Amino acid sequence: MQEGLVRLGSLVWEVPIGFVPGMRVPGRIYLSEALMSSLEDGAVRQLANVATMPGIVSHALAMPDIHWGYGFPIGGVAAFSMEDGVISPGGVGFDINCGVRLMGTPLVRKDLGDVRGLLEELYRAVPTGVGAKSSLRLSGQALDAMMVQGSSWAEQEGYGLPADIRRCEDAGAMAGADPAAVSQKAKQRGMPQAGTLGAGNHFLEVQEVKEVYDPAAAAAFGVREGQVCVMVHCGSRGLGHQVCTDHLLTLERAVKKYQIALSDRQLACAPLSSPEGKAYYGAMAAAANYAWANRQLIMHNTRDVLRRLYHIPHEEMPLIYDVAHNVAKMEEHEVEGHRVRLCVHRKGATRAFGPGREEVAAEFRETGQPVIIPGSMGTSSFLLKGTAHAMAATFGSTCHGAGRLLSRTAAKKEISGREVTESLARNGIVVKAPHPGAIAEEAPAAYKSSAEVVRVVHESGISLLVARLEPIGVIKG
């Protein structure tokens, strides 16, 4: 166990005030004993540093997939008061609105036939890997519209169905996006990349719903056992990366200007009410909307492939949901008996709003919003639902994935890409990637168990299991 942590319950630990100097609130980590063994000192310290930031409310929170990140730990959640709080790119990450979407199909596994052939077709349709460019040619005006309207822009351009939009967090577009706060450099990077998957841990996966835990919620989400689904994991590409790079420098200067005492330079921030804070928010929202449109374009191209190969109309491949897991958003939450507006940062964490929240599409208001937790390559992914307990305990937030365990170098030393491919093939999983190194680095052994991470959030009630999905074919970025 980490020295200095206080156990509050079987799956909840406190980082007490005083763990690092200047903490304004305690930290709180959701973690099992099994996951405690891989908890890094640096990640706990990062969480404690978040608790020193001005205007932080209630707790600095960490989900069970916590690991060392940039600024906030990955798996970190923090809410800031609109009056005296701050906004920080370190609480969002370089890949703004990195997120996941899950699409259903009317197919079952045996309908797929040649999975390798299917993956080759999908790989051709979705540009993947370092240096991949889109076939879509965007004008500056179209890019601006994409950054304001997000998923709706793509749908109106013919890359989707009207029903897709309400099945995205925030209907696929955050309010307050300001393309003018996005640099020309960011726009230049974003223009040729719309509809591309990217590299690293991003993926497109063909999956099968293997087990349903909550039939009522699964029915509400449109998911059934044996169903083939497609999961897409990617973000805002070079546009989002450049927004982060640009505004980090601005906010670095803002820290001096507003005399903000920080225990870590990575937490560069500005008051929410300041011009610098507002500019970052506007640019971040624009990048987030780009990411939603990006996932919409990828899903459209995926639908086209499935339509061609299996003769299914797009309308029979509904979007189940789309969630962001790197974003800062203005939300209303109950704090000490009062409903207050806060800026909630989720860095490698997923919104998990419970029943009754008006932000969630009407068809999910009774169940709570769908929460999509991707597994690492070759392992289970999960569909969960948001809960009232999450609203009370974690600002409506839960985990985002498995969380890395081994460095990429260590993973490659331990196992080769070919061995991973062969091992997955023995389990009936086909993998396609730009090069074998990309497979080795993302090997299942390099990640914590997604099942254990999800068990912790389920048992602690901050989201509840609905279904488990297993991979059939994976395209790695």
Added chain:
Amino acid sequence: MPYEELPHTADIRVRVIGATHREIFREAAQALMAVMYGLQSSQQTISPVRHEVHLTEEDTGLLLHSFLSEVIFLSETSGTVFTAFEVNVLEDQLDAVLLGVPFDPDVHGMGHEVKGVSLSGMRILNKEGQNVLEILFDI
């Protein structure tokens, strides 16, 4: 001297050593390209594409951060893999010439997409007359 990769779970942390700031800037840019495109030293051949970079920042750390961020931007938007760097650093000012080759997915597709350069993960130390730089690439 080639860069050395240091342990880091999620991202890529590297160390480069140079006698002068100019050298560590150049070595850091080489390391960045090696990470992004999986370059081996034997792949550094004739470099027909040329870009110039001129920057002014408040301090050496910010200057290096801006330089490497510019290298990422130019590489991505011009589709160039830079293989040679002529760098001049004078206090808060940098002038550089970047030489490279067009991106070829068959040759350069083995690397990582670097999302950004960590400003605070950067440390420049002076050890026994050598500049030692540690830097974190977010991937």
